[in-house]
Amino acid sequence: MVDLTRAQESPAFPAVARPTVAWGRPKPGFFGLLLLSVTVFYIFLPMIAVFLYGLATTWTNHVTPDGYTLAHWRDSLADGRFRVVLGRSLALAIGTAVLDLLLVTPAVYWQRVRNPRIRPVIEILAAIPFSVPYAVIAFGLLPLSGTYAPSLQGTLWLLLPAHAAVAFSFAYWAIDSSMAASNVVGLSEAARTCGANVATTLTRVILPNIMPGLASGAVLAFGVSFNEVALVQILCGNRFETVPLYTLNLLKSTDADFNSLAVMTGITFAITLVLSVLVVSLNKGRAAAGGTTDAKGAPA
Amino acid sequence: MSTITIEHVSKRYGDKLALDDVSLNVHSGELIALLGSSGCGKTTLLRAIAGLIDPSAGRILFDGRDVTAVPTRMRPIGMVFQSYSLFPNMTVRQNIAFPLKVRGQSTAAIARRVDELLALIGLGEWADRHPSQLSGGQQQRTALARALAPDPAVLLLDEPLSALDAVVRLHLRDEIRRIQQSIRTTALLVTHDQSEALAVADRVVVMRQGRIEQLATPASLYETPTTAFSASFIGNRNALNLPVRDGRIRLCGTIEIATALTTPRALVFVRSEDVRRSNDASGQAATIENRIFEGSTTRFYLTIPTDDGPLHVKADWPSRETDELRSGDTINVVIDPRDAHVFPG
Numbered sequence: 001m002v003d004l005t006r007a008q009e010s011p012a013f014p015a016v017a018r019p020t021v022a023w024g025r026p027k028p029g030f031f032g033l034l035l036l037s038v039t040v041f042y043i044f045l046p047m048i049a050v051f052l053y054g055l056a057t058t059w060t061n062h063v064t065p066d067g068y069t070l071a072h073w074r075d076s077l078a079d080g081r082f083r084v085v086l087g088r089s090l091a092l093a094i095g096t097a098v099l100d101l102l103l104v105t106p107a108v109y110w111q112r113v114r115n116p117r118i119r120p121v122i123e124i125l126a127a128i129p130f131s132v133p134y135a136v137i138a139f140g141l142l143p144l145s146g147t148y149a150p151s152l153q154g155t156l157w158l159l160l161p162a163h164a165a166v167a168f169s170f171a172y173w174a175i176d177s178s179m180a181a182s183n184v185v186g187l188s189e190a191a192r193t194c195g196a197n198v199a200t201t202l203t204r205v206i207l208p209n210i211m212p213g214l215a216s217g218a219v220l221a222f223g224v225s226f227n228e229v230a231l232v233q234i235l236c237g238n239r240f241e242t243v244p245l246y247t248l249n250l251l252k253s254t255d256a257d258f259n260s261l262a263v264m265t266g267i268t269f270a271i272t273l274v275l276s277v278l279v280v281s282l283n284k285g286r287a288a289a290g291g292t293t294d295a296k297g298a299p300a
Numbered sequence: 301m302s303t304i305t306i307e308h309v310s311k312r313y314g315d316k317l318a319l320d321d322v323s324l325n326v327h328s329g330e331l332i333a334l335l336g337s338s339g340c341g342k343t344t345l346l347r348a349i350a351g352l353i354d355p356s357a358g359r360i361l362f363d364g365r366d367v368t369a370v371p372t373r374m375r376p377i378g379m380v381f382q383s384y385s386l387f388p389n390m391t392v393r394q395n396i397a398f399p400l401k402v403r404g405q406s407t408a409a410i411a412r413r414v415d416e417l418l419a420l421i422g423l424g425e426w427a428d429r430h431p432s433q434l435s436g437g438q439q440q441r442t443a444l445a446r447a448l449a450p451d452p453a454v455l456l457l458d459e460p461l462s463a464l465d466a467v468v469r470l471h472l473r474d475e476i477r478r479i480q481q482s483i484r485t486t487a488l489l490v491t492h493d494q495s496e497a498l499a500v501a502d503r504v505v506v507m508r509q510g511r512i513e514q515l516a517t518p519a520s521l522y523e524t525p526t527t528a529f530s531a532s533f534i535g536n537r538n539a540l541n542l543p544v545r546d547g548r549i550r551l552c553g554t555i556e557i558a559t560a561l562t563t564p565r566a567l568v569f570v571r572s573e574d575v576r577r578s579n580d581a582s583g584q585a586a587t588i589e590n591r592i593f594e595g596s597t598t599r600f601y602l603t604i605p606t607d608d609g610p611l612h613v614k615a616d617w618p619s620r621e622t623d624e625l626r627s628g629d630t631i632n633v634v635i636d637p638r639d640a641h642v643f644p645g
Contacts, residue, residue: 182388183383183385186381186383186385187387189352189372189381190381190385190387191387191398192351192352192372193350193352193372193377193378193379193447193456194373194399194402194446194450195373195374195402195403196398197373197402204398205389209387209389
């Protein structure tokens with residue numbers, strides 16, 4: 001085998017000192033690292049401050065808290081209202097994620113495999129939550145539900161589909177891109193020629209191959225619902241207090257416990273951070289796994 | 301094994317007619333190659349036979365039974381796709397077992413059949429690998445084994461070798477033929493590669509614009525194409541557009557072809573290997589414009605002066621016998637009129 005890393009001598013091309021080429025990921029320089037550090041500091045400084053505030057006895061005259069205590073975390077987690085709000089938000093977000101998966105997955109599969117012509121319609125629907133403010137959607141839902149289903153007003157059963165509707169876009173793009181990467185049309189046709197019916201095709205071929213996309217979609221829908229406040233406030237108000245609404249109410253109250261607020265913000269941020277990391281890692285896994293099997297892979 | 305009868309099948313996509321009144325009989329145990337350029341309808345025909353698309357008109361029969369309205373999963377077929385479409389979440393063994401599992405076969409029967417097929421395709425050591433861990437050739441063989449697993453009456457192969465490199469393609473081409481002959485299943489192979497079609501098929505269907513241009517054995521198709529398109533598509537032929545005068549076409553010099561054509565011009569096809577060198581003074585003088593070494597043969601681009609202007613032809617000659625020839629040399633060539641195929645121009 002020829003050693004390509006060594007300069008080969010020949011009369012026509014005398015050996016010259018050549019720089020060693022290190023193949024692979026380029027290493028960041030000093031300014032790159034500096035920029036990265038400043039960015040990370042800029043993003044995390046407010047969160048560090050909030051986290052420290054949740055642990056502070058008082059924080060008045062110094063750059064750092066005057067003292068540290070776990071009392072605010074203990075009191076907040078022991079507070080019945082706090083736990084109910086947290087539980088309610090988690091339940092709503094999980095419900096939204098599940099509902100979106102149940103609605104979006106078969107719809108996108110049907111569009112891709114059976115009816116590609118409806119794709120523009122679905123894309124327009126998916127763009128609505130990005131282009132229309134949630135408050136407008138909420139004020140649109142109020143008269144609509146008042147006309148056709150007044151009993152739903154102020155209940156979870158109006159809020160849940162509303163959240164599912166606005167989180168639909170996020171679930172749609174995640175699941176759709178996953179189906180495209182997995183070549184679901186080809187897989188479905190292959191399954192059909194193997195004798196599989198639709199249910200078998202979905203459960204044993206399609207869903208296992210788009211699992212990262214489903215997980216990403218679910219996580220994104222969960223995150224949208226968990227952090228949404230406009231729809232909650234307009235459609236349900238304090239009858240269905242969620243974490244963002246609870247935080248808002250605390251801020252508005254005259255005897256606001258800002259340490260408790262910091263605890264709640266810390267928990268919300270932690271959940272959002274975990275979800276974000278989950279999405280990134282799931283998509284990384286998908287990119288590494290590859291979707292199709294077109295003459296790629298190991299050498300013959 | 302099963303016979304396939306295709307009766308007046310058409311498929312329309314809007315204004316475009318992808319299949320235009322196609323009729324074909326495939327005998328039991330026969331391998332038919334559907335050959336044509338992109339968009340000629342060969343894959344559409346295969347997908348109609350698989351039930352993946354519904355014909356706009358006509359019928360498809362397996363062993364005389366009309367299966368036109370039968371869903372794909374109920375048809376006795378196995379299919380290999382151009383991109384293989386192996387299930388990435390399953391190992392080689394699981395991929396091959398899948399059609400048997402969905403048919404509700406017992407675990408023992410599935411294991412036995414999968415082992416048989418793994419031995420047939422020579423992938424026993426790779427049985428527990430996932431498709432992403434296999435080479436293109438191994439994926440293709442896995443796809444073939446999966447298609448053969450339920451012992452289908454009809455095997456459909458949609459350009460199964462097109463994504464492979466040349467060496468692997470040649471090897472697997474012969475392997476597909478060997479396996480198809482050993483199990484004697486009726487098979488249809490879609491390809492745009494004429495050498496692949498000629499090498500593996502019992503009969504070749506040349507398709508063009510949704511219609512069957514010619515159906516013949518490989519040798520017959522090669523030797524006696526019945527249409528200008530077939531002649532231009534099969535073999536490396538010179539296509540010469542020449543005038544017809546008094547029932548004769550003058551190829552060059554004294555070489556003439558008698559013809560019954562009444563058209564003012566004719567398309568004359570002469571295979572490049574049928575343009576022969578003449579070692580004596582007979583024949584027609586030709587100038588070598590260019591030469592391209594292709595291994596065992598070398599292709600020569602020649603110009604032959606005629607009364608109607610220069611005639612440009614290509615000739616394939618054994619490399620070992622033509623080593624001394626260079627561009628610019630003048631040589632004598634002969635063309636036997638019996639080697640020419642003439643069609644209206």
